[in-house]
Amino acid sequence: MIRNITYPLITIIKVGGAVVEDSASLEQLLDAFVHVEGPKVLVHGGGRTATQLATQLGIESKMVGGRRITDAETLRVVTMVYGGLVNKNIVAQLQARGCNALGLTGADLNLVRAHRRPVTPEGVDFGFVGDVDSADGARLLQLLQTGITPVIAPLTHDNQGHLLNTNADTMAQTAATALAAALKGDSEGTANAETPPAVSLTFCFELPGVLRDAKDPSTLIADLSEPDFRALVADGTIAGGMIPKLENAFAAIRAGVSSVRITSINDLTGGTLIQ
Amino acid sequence: MIRNITYPLITIIKVGGAVVEDSASLEQLLDAFVHVEGPKVLVHGGGRTATQLATQLGIESKMVGGRRITDAETLRVVTMVYGGLVNKNIVAQLQARGCNALGLTGADLNLVRAHRRPVTPEGVDFGFVGDVDSADGARLLQLLQTGITPVIAPLTHDNQGHLLNTNADTMAQTAATALAAALKGDSEGTANAETPPAVSLTFCFELPGVLRDAKDPSTLIADLSEPDFRALVADGTIAGGMIPKLENAFAAIRAGVSSVRITSINDLTGGTLIQ
Numbered sequence: 001m002i003r004n005i006t007y008p009l010i011t012i013i014k015v016g017g018a019v020v021e022d023s024a025s026l027e028q029l030l031d032a033f034v035h036v037e038g039p040k041v042l043v044h045g046g047g048r049t050a051t052q053l054a055t056q057l058g059i060e061s062k063m064v065g066g067r068r069i070t071d072a073e074t075l076r077v078v079t080m081v082y083g084g085l086v087n088k089n090i091v092a093q094l095q096a097r098g099c100n101a102l103g104l105t106g107a108d109l110n111l112v113r114a115h116r117r118p119v120t121p122e123g124v125d126f127g128f129v130g131d132v133d134s135a136d137g138a139r140l141l142q143l144l145q146t147g148i149t150p151v152i153a154p155l156t157h158d159n160q161g162h163l164l165n166t167n168a169d170t171m172a173q174t175a176a177t178a179l180a181a182a183l184k185g186d187s188e189g190t191a192n193a194e195t196p197p198a199v200s201l202t203f204c205f206e207l208p209g210v211l212r213d214a215k216d217p218s219t220l221i222a223d224l225s226e227p228d229f230r231a232l233v234a235d236g237t238i239a240g241g242m243i244p245k246l247e248n249a250f251a252a253i254r255a256g257v258s259s260v261r262i263t264s265i266n267d268l269t270g271g272t273l274i275q
Numbered sequence: 276m277i278r279n280i281t282y283p284l285i286t287i288i289k290v291g292g293a294v295v296e297d298s299a300s301l302e303q304l305l306d307a308f309v310h311v312e313g314p315k316v317l318v319h320g321g322g323r324t325a326t327q328l329a330t331q332l333g334i335e336s337k338m339v340g341g342r343r344i345t346d347a348e349t350l351r352v353v354t355m356v357y358g359g360l361v362n363k364n365i366v367a368q369l370q371a372r373g374c375n376a377l378g379l380t381g382a383d384l385n386l387v388r389a390h391r392r393p394v395t396p397e398g399v400d401f402g403f404v405g406d407v408d409s410a411d412g413a414r415l416l417q418l419l420q421t422g423i424t425p426v427i428a429p430l431t432h433d434n435q436g437h438l439l440n441t442n443a444d445t446m447a448q449t450a451a452t453a454l455a456a457a458l459k460g461d462s463e464g465t466a467n468a469e470t471p472p473a474v475s476l477t478f479c480f481e482l483p484g485v486l487r488d489a490k491d492p493s494t495l496i497a498d499l500s501e502p503d504f505r506a507l508v509a510d511g512t513i514a515g516g517m518i519p520k521l522e523n524a525f526a527a528i529r530a531g532v533s534s535v536r537i538t539s540i541n542d543l544t545g546g547t548l549i550q
Contacts, residue, residue: 079359079363080359108376
């Protein structure tokens, strides 16, 4: 039985490597993040630093469809960069801002379990890349209820002793949907059921939101429905890395997340809204 | 108000780099660790891997009196190795053994606060090395009470956004004394005070315990008192890295830890006992 959270909204913010790897933009983000009211979760990437470290160590970084092929050496690199360098520096900087952060991977507290991605029909072996099986939303909720702010690195585990590399957008969507499910279950288990808090998921990246023309910020799509998204993919307006990002967003909505926002760190409450 | 732990003993085990960096000895340790009954904490080092990674990155490792001079580049290395690589692999392997591990640095949950060590009277600047100011034993206790096994990396923070490199033996001693203090305070606050659980601290290293002759295991000192320790240091029998290890041990006893053991992973309940 979980004690209810009185705040009406839980916010999950995902920030990519470009934001967290530049000290000025990271500080800007963390200043904004600590001012987000209510319980919150930060999910981060770190791909550029991982690529940089891999290069320094003479390990070639291979990407397929924007996803990193993760051999054993690369897994060591992402474990060090995501789970150590990026995660712990964010935690220390949040603590300095009075925010009681706790750095986590999916292995910690058995939070996110995954399995190694099978070789694709096209014969691509992503190596130690994890596709999520389940996540412990009740545990996340418990942390939030005790005033803790989870900071989640994009690593999962297979429950057999292996860490796996999982896309940070997927981790954020997983955390948000697991929280939404835990809140729903918690609310239903209560005798005099109250409306559970809503869960909002914000993807921060380098653009102001989903744009019709990536080079022109004035073409921002303020609201995006799933049928519109499908149409814009079909006509080529939305392409590349934005497609999996939006697939994650719509999957989150279908799974009970109240709203998803795609925006830049300059405007955490602006950008493109999906609900 | 903290709920009492019913188990009579809390065990803190510290393992050095030589143990955690060899996969066979790490597996042996973790197999033994999960069979330790009652609430437990694992504190680890990782110095050899840090030195190895530093070398690969062209960073020179400088040690003074067995302690690492930690410039900004070296801090990045130890953050990656201690907080990421070593810590998260131990967590994943404990999860595979059914032990609900949570990897932590001193920055996570604001667990261990430290200040940067001042330049020594001899003019040695250790850089980003942290001397511990305080630790949150009540929080550690709370984690143990919810069935969580903390796995602690030897990193602290200064509450101003900086991580600091802290000796792993010191971290273990800090965790043990903070737990002992929290348990004492908790017990005193209770109306019908019961005897609080005892706290035991075990330092695992490559020898079977404190030896009169480091090359001869039959010269094991089974019990060591502080006066005997001082005499053995004075006559040169105990020297080098064993001195700070034992200073940590006696400091822990003076601060309320019930017993300290110095042993190898082959015999977690043997070795040299200090109480």
